[in-house]
Amino acid sequence: MGDKINTDKNRKDKIPYDHYKTVFKNFNPEIMAKNTGCTFNKAAEEITVKLMGQDLIVRYPSGDIYSKNGSKFEAYPPKTLILRYLIHGKGVEPSRKYITYREIEGGNVYYNNFYGRCILRLSRTFGKNVERFKEIFEKLGAEKVEMGDAAYKFQFLNNIYVIFAIWKDDEEFPASSQILFNSNVLFYFTAEDLAVVGDVAIGTMMKLDI
Structure with missing residues (x-):
């Protein structure tokens, strides 16, 4: 029963991630990186995002996300969040407030x-x-x-x-x-x-x- 619940949850979490992958490819990767303070490797077509000290690689235009060691990053909620962050970032620096x-x-x-x-x-x-x-x-x-x-x-x-x-x-x-x-x-x-x-x-x- 527990495995079925986990599988259903993963399937549900995957839906928004798959949606934002289709949106992500329509945005310019250099601009997305600039607007979030991330780095874009043009030759590899990869945006490096730092999540709580961990470097994650977002491949463009697929939106697939990998750990720095090359293993696939599996958790769907943070993956969806990262794509939304890259798509919607407005390039505003942190304030003191x-x-x-x-x-x-x-x-x-x-x-x-x-x-x-x-x-x-x-x-x-x-x-x-x-x-x-x-x-x-x-x-x-x-x-x-x-x-x-x-x-x-x-x-x-x-x-x-x-x-x-x-x-x-x-x-x-x-x-x-x-x-x-x-x-x-x-x-x-x-x-x-x-x-x-x-x-x-x-x-x-x-x-x-x-």
Whole structure:
């Protein structure tokens, strides 16, 4: 039964990725790379995208995505997110301002989804293990931020910076967290996309071998 559920989910996740592959090929790869702060290898027809410290190769015009070692990158939600990011990026540099999810257009509409999928998940995953939270971000070379019991600013993708903050579990209050986005994120992602950003970032953190 579990295998069937996973197969159905993969099939469902593959549909939007396949759609954006057909859209991606209609855009100029040099302009997409310039508008996201990525690099384009004209000879190889490849855009190099950095996802939380990992170099990923996006082949043009196919939209197929590979790890730097040449193995195919298999996870569909981040692959779809990367293609949308390349297609929609407006070339706006990061600012000094960070905003909450609710401050993003559509953020109030999708907040419950974002809260459960990202904020609550972050609290439950690291609220009782703040030291691991710190170790992960130290390994990623993230910048420490004065907020909560631990907080870090990190590069999610080229030009896209996010802050994760944790307040640890104690006798009076359960663990809580906050996620902030650099204000330039409005020129790259929608509110729906940003729920995937948080989800993918937490998933990547949990897979890191610390």
